[in-house]
Amino acid sequence: MSTTVRILDHRTPEEREREFLPGMGKPWLLPFYDLFSRRVGARALHERAAALADVAPGQSVLDVGCGTANLALTVLRVQPAARVTGLDPDAGALRVAARKATRRRVPITLVQGFADRLPGGDGALDHIVSALALHHVPEEGRVLFAREAVRVLRPGGRVTIVDFGGTDRSGHGHGGHDRRGPGHRAGHGTPRGHGRPRGHGQADLVRLLADAGFTDVREVEHVEHRFGPITFVQATRP
Numbered sequence: 001m002s003t004t005v006r007i008l009d010h011r012t013p014e015e016r017e018r019e020f021l022p023g024m025g026k027p028w029l030l031p032f033y034d035l036f037s038r039r040v041g042a043r044a045l046h047e048r049a050a051a052l053a054d055v056a057p058g059q060s061v062l063d064v065g066c067g068t069a070n071l072a073l074t075v076l077r078v079q080p081a082a083r084v085t086g087l088d089p090d091a092g093a094l095r096v097a098a099r100k101a102t103r104r105r106v107p108i109t110l111v112q113g114f115a116d117r118l119p120g121g122d123g124a125l126d127h128i129v130s131a132l133a134l135h136h137v138p139e140e141g142r143v144l145f146a147r148e149a150v151r152v153l154r155p156g157g158r159v160t161i162v163d164f165g166g167t168d169r170s171g172h173g174h175g176g177h178d179r180r181g182p183g184h185r186a187g188h189g190t191p192r193g194h195g196r197p198r199g200h201g202q203a204d205l206v207r208l209l210a211d212a213g214f215t216d217v218r219e220v221e222h223v224e225h226r227f228g229p230i231t232f233v234q235a236t237r238p
């Protein structure tokens with residue numbers, strides 16, 4: 001089996017100028033990202049998402065907002081015969097991802113780019129996965145992501161997303177309004193500090209995917225994490 005690890009640049013000249021919110025809010029915190037991720041128990045979320053995705057041998061998978069490729073590499077561990085691509089605007093995170101994949105001798109393609117313009121031709125992918133990343137993407141970027149996901153997935157292709165958000169168990173209802181933390185921006189404005197991540201809610205994720213044309217869209221699991229509610233959402237491309 002090939003163990004090629006490569007990093008491609010999918011950005012347009014305009015996208016090279018675009019700002020984004022890195023994994024820990026500040027680029028200089030990147031070296032601590034994986035340690036932090038492990039300490040807060042993100043590994044269990046990646047493992048659950050990979051299990052729910054249930055990728056078959058030979059299937060092509062795109063991890064959107066892959067960062068240092070924690071979910072992408074978990075998918076490859078569970079299904080070594082998958083063809084996995086990670087997408088993230090953060091060149092530093094992609095270099096860390098490449099080092100991890102090289103050390104583990106697993107093949108992966110890492111693409112520098114944004115969730116609102118996915119790499120891949122129409123109907124080229126079997127599965128899109130994403131962990132703890134879409135709350136970093138501004139609202140219109142998430143809408144474009146969902147449309148792009150419909151475009152790049154084959155009919156019957158699936159999406160598995162784990163992110164902050166979830167039904168308000170207090171009974172007050174979520175209402176779909178923006179509860180993102182102070183580090184989050186609306187629109188394409190300048191990202192600020194990270195702040196406590198607050199999801200945009202499973203209701204928003206479900207609606208986002210349903211509005212884009214996905215079928216069978218539902219929250220399949222919910223976890224109360226110490227940083228806030230975590231939702232697992234799945235959907236199928238009709």
Ligand SMILES: C[S@@+](CC[C@H](N)C(=O)[O-])C[C@H]1O[C@@H](n2cnc3c(N)ncnc32)[C@H](O)[C@@H]1O
Pocket residue numbers: 020021022023024037042064065066067068069070071087088089090093113114115116130131132133134136137138141
């Ligand atoms: C909290 S990290 C999650 C990384 C990885 N998925 C994980 O679970 O360890 C959020 C990631 O979203 C990426 N990100 C920020 N804006 C993005 C965008 N517009 N499109 C795609 N990814 C983005 C960040 O660079 C960062 O790597």
